[in-house]
Amino acid sequence: MTxxxxxxxxxxxxxxxxxxHxxxxxxxFGHCQFEAAFKDRLFVVFQPTGLNPDNTHRDPEVLTMLKVLAFDAEAEYGAEVLIFDTVTGNEQWVGHIxxxxxxxKVFMQVPPYLQLKWDAVRDRNGAIKRSLSFGLLIKTANRSDFYSxxxxxxxxPNKFRALYPNYNLRLA
Known part of the structure; x- marks a missing residue:
C-alpha cells in the first residue's frame, strides 16, 4: 500500500x-515567501545597510539581479526553473529541493504543490500575448520589511521599490 x-x-x-553545508x-532561516514567476521575471538580491541619523533607511546594497530563463517539468522528476545571475553570468537550475x-544567503525552490497558469496580456496594439506563470518559494532569515x-x-522589483522608493533601481 502506498x-x-x-x-x-x-x-x-x-x-x-x-x-x-x-x-x-x-x-x-525563519521566513518563507511565495512569489509569482514567469520567463524573464527579475528578482533583486540585496542587503539593507542600516539607518541614517534621521532614522530613514539607507540605500541597500544591491548584490545582483536574477532572471528566470526557463521552466521545465518532467513527470518523474518534477519541475525546475533556470535562474541567471546578471552580475556573474552564472546559471543555476532550481527544483523542488x-x-x-x-x-x-537566500534559498529558492519550486513548491511541490504547484499551480500553473497560462496568463494572457493584451499589449498596446490589442494583440494578446500569453506566458506560463508559476510559483517560487523564497526563504530568507526574516522578512525583508524588517530591514535587517x-x-x-x-x-x-515592485516589492523592492515599495521598500526603497527613492532607490534608482536599474533593471537588467
Whole structure:
C-alpha cells in the first residue's frame, strides 16, 4: 500500500535533501515567501545597510539581479526553473529541493504543490500575448520589511521599490 506524505512532511523531506553545508543555514532561516514567476521575471538580491541619523533607511546594497530563463517539468522528476545571475553570468537550475541561490544567503525552490497558469496580456496594439506563470518559494532569515542590516533578501522589483522608493533601481 502506498502512503502519500502530508504537505508539511513532504516539505520536511525535501529540506532534508539539501546538502549538509547549506542545511543548517536553511533551517536557521525563519521566513518563507511565495512569489509569482514567469520567463524573464527579475528578482533583486540585496542587503539593507542600516539607518541614517534621521532614522530613514539607507540605500541597500544591491548584490545582483536574477532572471528566470526557463521552466521545465518532467513527470518523474518534477519541475525546475533556470535562474541567471546578471552580475556573474552564472546559471543555476532550481527544483523542488530548496537550493541556495549561487553564494547568496537566500534559498529558492519550486513548491511541490504547484499551480500553473497560462496568463494572457493584451499589449498596446490589442494583440494578446500569453506566458506560463508559476510559483517560487523564497526563504530568507526574516522578512525583508524588517530591514535587517547584513541579511540578504530576494524580491521582485515592485516589492523592492515599495521598500526603497527613492532607490534608482536599474533593471537588467
Amino acid at each position: 502512503n502519500f506524505l502530508s504537505e508539511s512532511a513532504n516539505l520536511e523531506h525535501l529540506a532534508s535533501l539539501i546538502p549538509g 547549506d542545511r543548517d543555514l536553511f533551517s536557521s 530548496p537550493n541556495r541561490l549561487f553564494n547568496y 542590516a547584513g541579511n540578504t533578501y530576494c524580491l521582485p
